[in-house]
Amino acid sequence: MKYIVPCLLCLFLVKSCSQSEFTQLKAIDPANMDASVSPGDDFYQFANGTWLKKNPVPDDYSRYGAFEELREKNLKDLRTVMENAAKNENAVKGSNIQKIGDFYASGMNTEKIEQDGLIPIKPFLDRIEAIKSLNDVQNTIAFFHKMNITPLFSFFAEQDFKNSEMNIGWFYQSGLGLPDRDYYTDTGPQSDEIRREYKAHLQRMFQLTGDSEELAKANAETVMKIETRLAKSSMTRVEQRNPKAIYNPVSLQEFQRMSVQYDWVGYLNQMGVDPTGTLNIAQPKFFKEISAMVRQVPVNDWKTYLRWHLVNETAAYLSSDFENANFDFYEKFLSGTQKLQPRWKRVLNTNSQSLGEAVGQIYVEKYFPPEAKERALDLVYNLKHAYAERIKYLDWMSDATKAKALEKLDAFRIKIGYPEKWLDYSALEINRDSYVINILNANVFEVHRTLKKINKPVDINEWYMSPQTVNAYYNPGVNEIVFPAAILQAPFFNFKADDPVNYGAIGAVIGHEMTHGFDDQGRQYDKNGNLNDWWTKVDEEKFNERTKLVIGQADNYTVIDTFKINGKLTLGENIADLGGLTIAFAALQIAMQKNPAKPEIDGVTPEQRFYLSWAQVWRSNIRRENQLLRLKTDVHSPAKYRTNGPVSNLPEFHTAFNVTEDQTLYRNPDEIARIW
Numbered sequence: 270m271k272y273i274v275p276c277l278l279c280l281f282l283v284k285s286c287s288q289s290e291f292t293q294l295k296a297i298d299p300a301n302m303d304a305s306v307s308p309g310d311d312f313y314q315f316a317n318g319t320w321l322k323k324n325p326v327p328d329d330y331s332r333y334g335a336f337e338e339l340r341e342k343n344l345k346d347l348r349t350v351m352e353n354a355a356k357n358e359n360a361v362k363g364s365n366i367q368k369i370g371d372f373y374a375s376g377m378n379t380e381k382i383e384q385d386g387l388i389p390i391k392p393f394l395d396r397i398e399a400i401k402s403l404n405d406v407q408n409t410i411a412f413f414h415k416m417n418i419t420p421l422f423s424f425f426a427e428q429d430f431k432n433s434e435m436n437i438g439w440f441y442q443s444g445l446g447l448p449d450r451d452y453y454t455d456t457g458p459q460s461d462e463i464r465r466e467y468k469a470h471l472q473r474m475f476q477l478t479g480d481s482e483e484l485a486k487a488n489a490e491t492v493m494k495i496e497t498r499l500a501k502s503s504m505t506r507v508e509q510r511n512p513k514a515i516y517n518p519v520s521l522q523e524f525q526r527m528s529v530q531y532d533w534v535g536y537l538n539q540m541g542v543d544p545t546g547t548l549n550i551a552q553p554k555f556f557k558e559i560s561a562m563v564r565q566v567p568v569n570d571w572k573t574y575l576r577w578h579l580v581n582e583t584a585a586y587l588s589s590d591f592e593n594a595n596f597d598f599y600e601k602f603l604s605g606t607q608k609l610q611p612r613w614k615r616v617l618n619t620n621s622q623s624l625g626e627a628v629g630q631i632y633v634e635k636y637f638p639p640e641a642k643e644r645a646l647d648l649v650y651n652l653k654h655a656y657a658e659r660i661k662y663l664d665w666m667s668d669a670t671k672a673k674a675l676e677k678l679d680a681f682r683i684k685i686g687y688p689e690k691w692l693d694y695s696a697l698e699i700n701r702d703s704y705v706i707n708i709l710n711a712n713v714f715e716v717h718r719t720l721k722k723i724n725k726p727v728d729i730n731e732w733y734m735s736p737q738t739v740n741a742y743y744n745p746g747v748n749e750i751v752f753p754a755a756i757l758q759a760p761f762f763n764f765k766a767d768d769p770v771n772y773g774a775i776g777a778v779i780g781h782e783m784t785h786g787f788d789d790q791g792r793q794y795d796k797n798g799n800l801n802d803w804w805t806k807v808d809e810e811k812f813n814e815r816t817k818l819v820i821g822q823a824d825n826y827t828v829i830d831t832f833k834i835n836g837k838l839t840l841g842e843n844i845a846d847l848g849g850l851t852i853a854f855a856a857l858q859i860a861m862q863k864n865p866a867k868p869e870i871d872g873v874t875p876e877q878r879f880y881l882s883w884a885q886v887w888r889s890n891i892r893r894e895n896q897l898l899r900l901k902t903d904v905h906s907p908a909k910y911r912t913n914g915p916v917s918n919l920p921e922f923h924t925a926f927n928v929t930e931d932q933t934l935y936r937n938p939d940e941i942a943r944i945w
Contacts, residue, residue, distance in 0.1 A: 297770055297873075297878060297881045297882055297885055298320075298885065299871075300319060300320075301316065301317055301318075301319055301320035301885055301888065302315060302316055302317070302318065302319055302320075302881075303315055303317070303318020303319050303322075305318075306318055307932065308926040308928075308934075309923075309926055309927070309928035309929060309932035309933065309934050309935065310932050310933040310934065311913065311933065311934075312880070312884055312912055312913055312916055312922075312926070312934060313884055313887070313908070313909045313912035313913050314909075315884075316881050316884030316885050316888075316912070317884060317885060317887075317888040317912075320885075320888050321888065321890055324888075324890060325890060326890045326891065326892055328606075328607035328608045329606065329607070329609060329610040329611070329614075330606060330610075331600065331604035331605050331606040331891065331892045331894065331895035332889060332890070332891040332892065333889065333890050333891075334887070334888050334889025334890065334891075334908060335760050335761075335885065335886050335887065335888050336739055336889070337889075338760075339739050339755070339756075339758060339759075339760070339761070340739050342758070343632075343737055343739065343755055344614055344617060344618075346632070346635070346636050347617055347621060347628065347632065347737060348613060348617060350369070350628070350631050350632065350635070351369060351370070351373040351617055351620060351628075352373070353370075354366050354367075354369040354370030354373060355370040355371075355373045355374040355377070356370070357370055363695060365624070365627040365630065365631075365694060366631075367699075368624060368627060368694060368697065368699040369620065369624055369627060369628060369631075371699050371700050371701045371707070372620045372623065372624060372699050372704075372707050372711075373616055373617070373620050374701050375700070375701045375703060375704040375707050376586075376612075376615075376616030376619065376704045376707075377612060377613065377616055378701070378704070379589075379612065381703075382587070382588055382589075382704055383588050383589060385587075385588065385703065386587070386588045387478065387587065387588075389587075389703045389706050390579060390580075390583055390587070390705065393413075393579055394478070394576065394579065396409060396412065397409060397572050397575050397576050397579065398572070400571070400572050400575075401568070403563060403568060403571075404532070404535075405568075406563075406568060406571045406572075406575070407531065407532055407535065407536065407563075408535070408539065409575060410536075410575070411535075411536050411539035411540055412539070413575070413578070413579065414540065414716070415539075415540065415713055415716055415717070416709045416712045416716070417712035417713075417715065417716050418578060418579060418582045418583075418712075419443045419444065419578075419582075420443075420444050420574060420575055420578040421443065421444040421499070421559060422440060422441065422442060422443050422444060422556070422559065423440075423441045423442075423443040424438060424439065424440055424441070424536075424540065424720075425438075425439055425441070425719055426438065426439070426719050426720055426721075426722040426723045427439040427549070427746075428727055428746040428747075428798065429518065429547065430512060430516045430549075430746075430799070430800035431516070431518075431799050431800050431801070432799070433727065433746050433747065433794075433797055433798035434726055434727055434797075435724070435725070435726060435727065436722040436723055436724065436725055436726075437518070437546055437547045437548060437549055437723060437724065438537070438542055438546065438547075438548045438549070438720075438723045438724075439548075439549045439551060440524075440548060440549070440550050440551060440556060441515075441551045441552070442499070442502075442503045442504065442552045442555040444496065444499050444578070445496050445499060445500055446467065446471070446492070446496060446577070446578070446581055447463065447467055447496070447500075448603065448898065448901075448902050449506065449901055449902050450499075450500035450501075450503040450504075450505065451500075451505065451901060452464065452467075452500075452901075453496060453497045453500035453501070454497075454500055454501060459897070463603070464493070466598065466602055467493070467598070468489045468490070468493055469489075470594070470598040470602075471485075471488070471489035471492050471493065471577065472485045472486050472488075472489040473485075473594050474577070474580055474581065474584065474591070474594055474595075475488045475489060475576075475577070477580075477590055477591055477594060478576070478580055488573045488576075488577070491570050491573045491574065492573060492574055492577045494570075495562070495566060495570065495571075495574045496574075498558070498562060499555070499558070499559075499562075502552075502554055502555045502557075502558035503552065503555055504551075504552050504554075504555070506838055506902065506904070507835070507837045507838050510789070510837075510838070510840070510841065510904075511790075512745075512790055512793055512794075512800055513793070513800065515549075515551040515552065516549060516551075516800060517549060517550045517551065517553055518547050518548070518549050519547070519548055519549075519550055520547065520548070521533060521534065521537070521544045521545070521548060524548055524550060524556075527550065527553060527556060527557060527560075528556040528557055528559055528560040529560055530559075530560040530561070530563040530564045531556075531559055531560055531563050540720060541717075541720060542720055542723050542724075543723070543724050546723065546724040581595070583705050583708075583709075585615075586619070586705040586708055587705060592609075593609075596609055602894070603894060603895075603898055604892065604894050604895040604898055605892030605893060605894030605895050606892070606895075616704075619708060621735065621737055623707070623708055623711035623712075624694065624697075624699075624711065625692075625735035625737075626688065626691050626692040626694075626732075626735055626736075627691075627692070627694050628735065628737060629687060629691075629735040629736035629737050629754075630687075630691050630736075632736055632737045632754065632755075633686060633687045633736050633754050636754070637686055637687070637736070637754040637757070638764075640764050641686075641754075641757045641758075641762065641764050642685050642686045642754075642757070644762075644764040644771075645685050645686075645752065645757055645762065645764075645775065645779075646683070646685060648771065648772065648775060648776050648779055648856070648860075649683055649685070649750075651856040651859050651860050652776060652779050652780050652783060652852055652853065652856045653678060653679075653681065653783070654856070654859060655852050655853075655855035655856035655858075655859055656678055656780070656783055656852050656945070657675055657678055657679075658855065659851070659852060659855060659945055660674050660675055660678065661675070663945075665808075665811045665812075665815070666808050666811070667805050667808050669805055670803070670804050670805050670808040673795070673803045673804075674787065676796045677748065677786060677787075677795060677796040677803075678783075678786070679796075680748055680796040680797070681748055681749065681750055681783065681786065682729065682747060682748060682749035682750070683749070683750055684732065684749060684750070684751040684752070685751075685752050685757070686736060686752070686753070686754045686757065687732075687736040687753070687754055688730065688731075688732045688736075689730060690730060692718075694714070696714060697710060697711060697714040698710055699711070727746070727747065729747050729749075732751065732753075733751070734751065734753050735753065736753045736754040736755060737753070737754070737755045738753045738755055738756075739753075739755045739756050740753065740755075740756060741753065741756055741778055741779075741781075741782050742782065743782040743783070743785035743786055743791060744798075745785070745786065745790070745791045745794040745798060746794070746798040747798050748786065748794065748796055748797065748798050750779065750782040750783055750786075751782075752775075752778075752779065752782075756775070756778070757775065760774060760882075760885060760886055761774045761775045761886060762774060762775035767866050767867065767870075767875075767878070768857060768860045768864065768866055768875075769857060769861075769866050769875040769876070769878035769879040769882065770878055770879070770882045771882075772853045772854070772856060772857040772860065772879055772882075773853065773857075773878065773879035773880060773881065773882030773883040773886075774882045774883065774885075774886045776853035776856060776857065777846075777849045777850045777853040777883050777886075778886075779853070780848060780849030780850065780851070780852035780853040780856070781845040781846060781848070781849030781850075782845070782849070783848075783849070783852065784844060784847075784848030784849050784852065784945055785841065785845050787844075787848065787944075787945060788840070788841040788845055788848075789812075789813075789816055789840050789841055789844060790841050791841070792804070792812065812944070815942065815943065815944050816840060816844065816944070818940075818942040819836070819840060819843050819844060819847065819942045819944070820836035820837055820840055821836060822836070822843075822914060822917075822918075822942060823835070823836035823839055823840075823843055823906060823910070823914070824836035826906070826910050828900060828907050829893060829896055829897065829900075832897060832900055833900075834900065834906050834907070834910060835900065835901075839903075839905060839906045841904060842904050842905045842906065843906055843914065843915075844944060844945075846906075846911055846914065846915045847914070847915045847918060847942060847944065847945075848944060848945040850883060850915045850916070850919065851915075851919065851945060852945065853879075854876075854879060854919070854921055857875070857879055861875065866878075874925065876921065876924075876925035877925050877926065879925075880916060880922055880925060880926070883912065883916075884912045884916075887909075887911050887912045888908070889908040891907070891908070913934060916934060917935075917936055918936060918941045918942045918943070920941070922934075923935065
């Protein structure tokens with residue numbers, strides 16, 4: 270997903286709400302709050318301080334907050350589904366229940382997984398070992414890409430940015446073992462340490478596959494050398510946020526001339542894709558470098574690199590020595606997680622991902638009430654109405670651009686809960702023989718399903734998240750906002766709670782996703798999902814001037830020691846948070862005209878309930894390692910800033926909590942970021 274009360278009242282809230290309607294709804298919990306902090310100085314701490322103190326990050330998490338609490342609830346629900354499926358001996362062969370049950374059973378059969386070791390992937394290791402030529406290298410890369418193992422680059426179906434009704438083939442930079450290209454290129458103690466630990470991890474994994482210590486060390490250096498070269502030619506995350514920068518459509522012949530040493534015709538033939546259609550080369554510089562590397566890197570080095578990526582992308586599903594080594598580097602070292610989650614959780618999450626809509630179909634039948642969907646739709650319509658009113662009265666946008674913006678808003682597709690038509694998994698083979706092979710089979714199924722879309726019309730009914738996913742998204746290519754069933758639960762949504770609470774939580778989430786249609790990226794797409802300059806030049810300049818203020822606010826926020834938020838990387842999400850909260854508050858006023866909220870619940874006004882609901886949604890503790898990782902890789906700002914940042918720009922918040930000029934969250938009128 271994509272984004273002052275006097276102290277007497279604070280104390281009153283904490284001490285007197287235990288039996289109230291306010292607490293019974295459990296949408297806002299006064300027990301979470303810290304009355305010693307003024308909301309005008311740190312609203313995040315005021316709303317969540319006691320919860321933060323009482324809820325340290327569990328050992329099997331690197332971050333824990335409202336999202337994780339809801340995911341834990343969903344895990345327990347799904348565990349019942351999967352364990353029952355695994356026990357069902359009468360499940361029809363080929364049915365979703367059979368596949369879900371067999372997948373789960375294969376993952377829980379640790380005795381067999383330990384006995385098998387590398388046996389399940391040995392045929393693939395043998396294929397790598399048999400490589401004799403550069404042609405063999407390229408054929409093997411395509412072979413692995415069909416299993417969604419992506420050494421060197423990735424290839425997938427995606428909409429044509431300027432012909433949104435059609436899917437085309439996209440080539441995209443990939444092939445790195447570290448989470449971001451900057452880890453290979455940055456200087457400084459933190460990056461140096463990460464590179465040292467990564468090379469040690471590479472060596473450890475090569476030794477587990479049977480290499481001697483000396484050979485494993487040499488192989489680690491080989492992989493690091495190849496990946497560093499790829500990283501240096503890769504776009505940064507900030508550069509990739511510009512859709513125009515990654516839209517470079519060409520014919521196959523033009524691509525072959527651009528990257529002459531790679532057999533792209535052969536690659537597309539192996540992937541089963543018609544080579545006559547348009548291709549998009551997201552990062553031309555990267556693919557020119559691939560051409561040079563194919564010529565310059567020895568075949569044996571490519572074999573080492575391919576072996577690493579095969580083992581790396583399957584390690585979490587192999588025997589415990591591989592799984593533990595993978596965890597120690599990626600989860601413990603990079604993210605700070607202290608121990609593996611229980612086996613059932615790990616297998617369940619993988620099962621839910623691999624058989625997303627098969628699991629989702631059962632999930633919504635059991636756990637998603639129709640009333641939730643109906644009330645969520647009411648919120649969406651009120652938010653659309655509020656957004657339209659905001660656009661009409663913007664003082665910085667011309668009438669011509671306003672008309673186009675209103676057309677785009679009116680054209681929003683809305684998806685809530687689950688798909689109208691479920692995916693057909695009949696072609697997917699799942700049994701109890703091998704956990705990792707089940708995963709790879711599911712990958713093959715999904716890659717094949719996806720690549721079949723190339724050069725064919727876009728299916729506007731397709732979902733890109735399963736119903737059991739606690740998240741939401743905006744898809745600019747079809748101009749749609751999507752809210753899976755799993756997020757339509759407390760604390761995000763409580764259809765029994767009053768409007769201020771719901772508008773402050775799920776309402777702001779809905780507004781957030783809507784605003785992605787008008788953030789620095791989404792605003793570049795028109796109502797039909799095409800990349801199109803529909804703004805006047807003057808309005809575009811005014812918009813960019815206003816975003817500079819959002820960037821500057823984020824850049825000045827210090828998270829840990831000297832580490833700050835990257836305002837350009839997080840710009841889209843920060844715009845969406847600010848816009849979402851603004852629009853949700855306006856929509857609440859519309860809703861309360863029809864159904865007035867109680868003036869006070871235990872001394873808390875509707876406006877205060879709205880903002881408290883927003884703040885408590887973002888409660889979260891996070892480990893230092895994970896926070897540092899996210900500052901480099903995550904397009905979202907940290908939870909504290911997602912709370913305090915937007916409200917500091919909202920005069921309505923200042924009024925609701927009597928924020929004064931001497932308080933931290935107060936901003937002078939010329940310092941306030943106003944966009945939507």
